[in-house]
Amino acid sequence: MDSTQELIAQGMKQSVPWVRTAGIEFTEISDGRVVATLPDVAEQRNHVGGPHAAVMFGLGETATGAVVLAAFSDVLDRAVPLVVSAEVRFTKLALGPLRAEAVLGRPAEEVLAELDAGTRPEFPVHVTISNAEGVTTGELTVRWTLRPNR
Template sequence: MPAMSATDAERESLGELMKQTVPWVRTTGVEFVEVAAGRVVATLPDHPDQRNHVGGPHAAMIFGLGETASGAVVLAAFGHCLDRATPLVARAEVEYRKLALGPLRAEAVLGRPAEEVVAELDAGERPEFPVPVIVGNADGVTTAELTVVWTLRPNR
């Protein structure tokens, strides 16, 4: 069954939760423009004080936007499990494809069915799952691709 899009209130709620729990999100200006259980789109405005030596967003900002979008997917898909598991990044890989200039948009998609991940958690395992992310500029050109591998660490 495909994920339903979130209402404006749900998107705003996820964005507020991310800003409350991850201070970096609130300080950088990341906004969440689309939210579903398996997909999130986040944006980052162009701030001169966040640029690199060639005038684009610093690589750390690009990675941070992608990782933040991936975390929002995890929260949207597994928020109902937070009482029994803590989501953590296990590892990440980023490929910078093209010079990024201006505002950025990151689209993160859950890389495994949520039901499989929850079944592993229910079985007492510590599941891992990838969240692929595509970061692009205002013209829709892909500037970076990330894969962030998350785990749900069972709370003890």
């Protein structure tokens, strides 16, 4: 990762203490895509030995937050990113370490044009969570907004 990407990763760990606590790491960060990983931690497992659903959701939602920071860091002085809604699907029992790939669901330029026009844009970030073998174990769509500062 370059220095800007490293700043985003460190910023996430500083501004959201849970990211550090959970052990989430960022392995790839670009303007429209982030890959985050979560180690297998016994204290975070559920009744069937996999990561608890809340932990899986937290990994995915955290990856979406990093996408938002990467794509819209230039406008954070005039807008606050906020989660509007989220939908999650668990598709297969997750065991072991996990990987979440989050992708911006709309071109950043469109979102910024709406913000510049004085509206409060909303946009999805799609996430695929997979296990160490690359098998998809969950999917999320987190809807974000950029709330203009008043």
